[in-house]
Amino acid sequence: MWRSLNIDLDPHCNLLNVLGQVYSDIYLKQDNRPEAMEYFDFVLSEVHGLRIRELLEHKARGGFIAGAFCLFIPDELILAAGGLPIGLCGGADLTISKAEEYLPRNICPLIKSSVGFKLAKICPYFESADFLLGETTCDGKKKAWEILNDFVPTRVVQVPHRKDDAGRGVYRAELDRLVKMLEEAGRTKISFDAVKKAIELMNNKRRALARLYETRKCQPSPISGKDALLISQVAFYDDVARFTASVDKLTGELTGRIAQGISPFAKDAPRIMLSGCPSVVPNWKLHHIIESLGAAVVVEEACTGTRYFETLVDESAADLNAQLDALAQRYLSINCSCFTPNHERTEQIIQYAQEYHADGVIYNTLQFCHTYNVEYARVEKALKEAGFPVLKIETDYTAEDAGQIQTRIEAFLERIKP
Amino acid sequence: MPQCMTSIGIDLGSRTAKYVILNQSGLVAFQVMDGGVHPLEKLRRALEKEGIMKAAGRPGIVATGYGRHLARKDLADQTITEIKAFALGAHYLYPDVRMVIDIGGQDTKVIALDGNGSFDNFGINDRCAAGTGRFLEIMAHSFEIDIGQFGAFALTAGGLIKVTSMCTVFAESEVISLLAKGEDPQSIALGVHQSVVERIETMINRLGRRRPILFAGGGALNPCLVKLLEDRLGGNLIVPENPQIIGALGAAVYALKQESGVRSREPEARSQESGESDQWPVISGQ
Numbered sequence: 041m042w043r044s045l046n047i048d049l050d051p052h053c054n055l056l057n058v059l060g061q062v063y064s065d066i067y068l069k070q071d072n073r074p075e076a077m078e079y080f081d082f083v084l085s086e087v088h089g090l091r092i093r094e095l096l097e098h099k100a101r102g103g104f105i106a107g108a109f110c111l112f113i114p115d116e117l118i119l120a121a122g123g124l125p126i127g128l129c130g131g132a133d134l135t136i137s138k139a140e141e142y143l144p145r146n147i148c149p150l151i152k153s154s155v156g157f158k159l160a161k162i163c164p165y166f167e168s169a170d171f172l173l174g175e176t177t178c179d180g181k182k183k184a185w186e187i188l189n190d191f192v193p194t195r196v197v198q199v200p201h202r203k204d205d206a207g208r209g210v211y212r213a214e215l216d217r218l219v220k221m222l223e224e225a226g227r228t229k230i231s232f233d234a235v236k237k238a239i240e241l242m243n244n245k246r247r248a249l250a251r252l253y254e255t256r257k258c259q260p261s262p263i264s265g266k267d268a269l270l271i272s273q274v275a276f277y278d279d280v281a282r283f284t285a286s287v288d289k290l291t292g293e294l295t296g297r298i299a300q301g302i303s304p305f306a307k308d309a310p311r312i313m314l315s316g317c318p319s320v321v322p323n324w325k326l327h328h329i330i331e332s333l334g335a336a337v338v339v340e341e342a343c344t345g346t347r348y349f350e351t352l353v354d355e356s357a358a359d360l361n362a363q364l365d366a367l368a369q370r371y372l373s374i375n376c377s378c379f380t381p382n383h384e385r386t387e388q389i390i391q392y393a394q395e396y397h398a399d400g401v402i403y404n405t406l407q408f409c410h411t412y413n414v415e416y417a418r419v420e421k422a423l424k425e426a427g428f429p430v431l432k433i434e435t436d437y438t439a440e441d442a443g444q445i446q447t448r449i450e451a452f453l454e455r456i457k458p
Numbered sequence: 459m460p461q462c463m464t465s466i467g468i469d470l471g472s473r474t475a476k477y478v479i480l481n482q483s484g485l486v487a488f489q490v491m492d493g494g495v496h497p498l499e500k501l502r503r504a505l506e507k508e509g510i511m512k513a514a515g516r517p518g519i520v521a522t523g524y525g526r527h528l529a530r531k532d533l534a535d536q537t538i539t540e541i542k543a544f545a546l547g548a549h550y551l552y553p554d555v556r557m558v559i560d561i562g563g564q565d566t567k568v569i570a571l572d573g574n575g576s577f578d579n580f581g582i583n584d585r586c587a588a589g590t591g592r593f594l595e596i597m598a599h600s601f602e603i604d605i606g607q608f609g610a611f612a613l614t615a616g617g618l619i620k621v622t623s624m625c626t627v628f629a630e631s632e633v634i635s636l637l638a639k640g641e642d643p644q645s646i647a648l649g650v651h652q653s654v655v656e657r658i659e660t661m662i663n664r665l666g667r668r669r670p671i672l673f674a675g676g677g678a679l680n681p682c683l684v685k686l687l688e689d690r691l692g693g694n695l696i697v698p699e700n701p702q703i704i705g706a707l708g709a710a711v712y713a714l715k716q717e718s719g720v721r722s723r724e725p726e727a728r729s730q731e732s733g734e735s736d737q738w739p740v741i742s743g744q
């Protein structure tokens with residue numbers, strides 16, 4: 041299977057070995073894990089195995105695979121055209137040196153890692169994708185798509201920088217273009233019924249994640265932040281219906297644990313909200329450091345977190361045009377730092393910090409991620425005014441600053457719970 | 459006076475290891491030593507020499523610094539971060555202090571204190587060595603000057619030549635090329651100090667300036683840093699007599715508090731006193 045995908049076998053094998061070891065250390069050694077996490081462990085262990093086989097089988101049946109990174113690419117339209125949307129690789133340090141042969145050193149590790157995965161040919165998702173769907177949420181990615189297009193066909197959806205009428209018009213027109221492009225890729229007409237089915241499927245997935253996150257509002261949370269992050273990450277890869285059912289099964293178990301007072305955390309563990317950049321597999325660094333220090337991550341305001349599921353698509357549209365309007369409406373409600381002005385995001389952060397009873401907020405930004413980095417100044421001010429202590433951690437995918445980060449977070453925890 | 463309780467604070471920094479022995483009347487003993495490869499062993503031997511480690515009921519030990527978790531494994535009872543330790547140590551000596559600057563081996567930090575000895579905000583340099591003691595050490599090396607003399611050397615400058623690179627390696631190249639141009643070494647050295655001070659000023663302003671400010675860590679032994687900081691911040695800094703032990707002192711203060719907590723629940727607990735207290739200077743709270 042790997043050979044048919046043109047994967048570079050030796051480094052890929054190396055990647056899987058490293059990943060396996062890291063996963064075992066970070067995940068499998070946790071105390072008091074819910075039993076239903078077994079499914080997600082399995083999905084991750086087969087992230088480069090069974091899931092890839094499923095994708096290849098889908099292609100063999102005439103379907104296509106569309107690779108993407110970003111929440112602004114509507115999965116519904118890909119699904120309605122007979123495609124499968126797949127999150128691309130990009131959370132590991134080991135492909136960065138490869139990428140730096142092409143890219144400048146001082147851009148964000150997510151971009152470097154992902155381009156590196158493609159150049160090194162060790163990400164089966166990149167290799168099984170028929171094409172990539174990029175977006176314009178930051179300058180680095182905008183230009184990186186041009187480079188990736190030399191290796192795999194890449195189409196870019198323009199995401200506006202303002203959520204005004206003009207901006208909404210731009211994004212709505214992009215959806216029309218996307219429909220045409222996906223119809224060609226799937227050699228099919230995107231129908232009202234297919235979109236309706238896809239909207240319901242995706243909304244159900246979002247509802248399941250929202251129910252899961254709801255359990256984390258309990259004190260203590262019945263599930264570790266690490267496990268919740270893993271589920272948010274798997275959401276980008278897994279079969280939608282199977283994933284939804286598995287999340288629901290887990291939430292059922294967690295409800296029971298809440299009733300019995302079972303938690304991976306001590307009762308008085310400080311509750312931490314993470315806010316900022318997404319953490320792509322296998323980037324579990326910050327969650328792991330925080331929880332190893334005895335604190336509980338109770339919510340992630342991130343693309344791998346609340347941003348993924350927080351609003352639903354209106355299901356009542358009567359025709360395809362109205363469905364596209366509803367999709368545009370939902371997707372442009374995402375509070376990404378690419379927008380200006382962006383006070384909605386700040387307000388939402390405060391709201392989450394309150395709802396999840398956070399004792400403090402750790403603002404997580406990747407190095408050189410300018411929008412999240414710069415937006416910190418406003419978020420910090422608002423959080424302080426609302427009475428929430430906040431700490432900014434700027435980091436990348438290497439382990440070299442783990443000691444310094446640990447000291448900062450430890451001090452932050454000393455300050456929250458003296 | 460009830461039984462005299464003793465505690466030990468150890469600070470395993472990146473360049474030096476320190477210990478402080480404290481009791482309720484004040485500082486009993488302290489030492490600053492080069493860390494080396496086995497700082498923990500050095501500390502253990504030094505503490506054994508103090509004659510208080512053998513007793514079954516040895517005083518409580520709290521560790522701070524980079525090596526605190528290492529120390530926790532077999533020497534210390536508890537750990538606290540450097541940030542908390544410096545806040546406690548500074549507050550112990552000078553209860554009015556509202557900001558602490560610490561220039562250590564690998565870390566430069568600024569800590570904002572509330573009135574109770576707790577901190578409510580802090581800033582630390584990022585992963586690189588810019589603005590730290592290590593930065594100054596490498597710069598001093600370029601001038602072939604001992605780090606202990608580097609500040610005095612810079613203070614004799616007739617002018618100032620700016621050094622703009624903050625990256626340690628780039629700054630080193632900049633210094634070497636300025637020297638190669640025949641520029642005045644003292645003036646370049648002053649520029650090096652100036653760049654560290656500007657960086658600290660930014661950290662202070664980011665947290666919001668408060669007074670009085672205490673300057674701790676090995677950097678406070680450098681008269682040029684003290685002078686430039688006082689010029690920039692427009693007022694006198696408090697520089698303790700032994701600025702390098704503030705972290706270990708804070709750890710000892712914390713240990714003593716824990717110890718008192720234990721004692722108050724177990725009034726019959728052991729008594730322990732060091733017999734060598736008069737050979738060490740006693741720093742009193744001011």
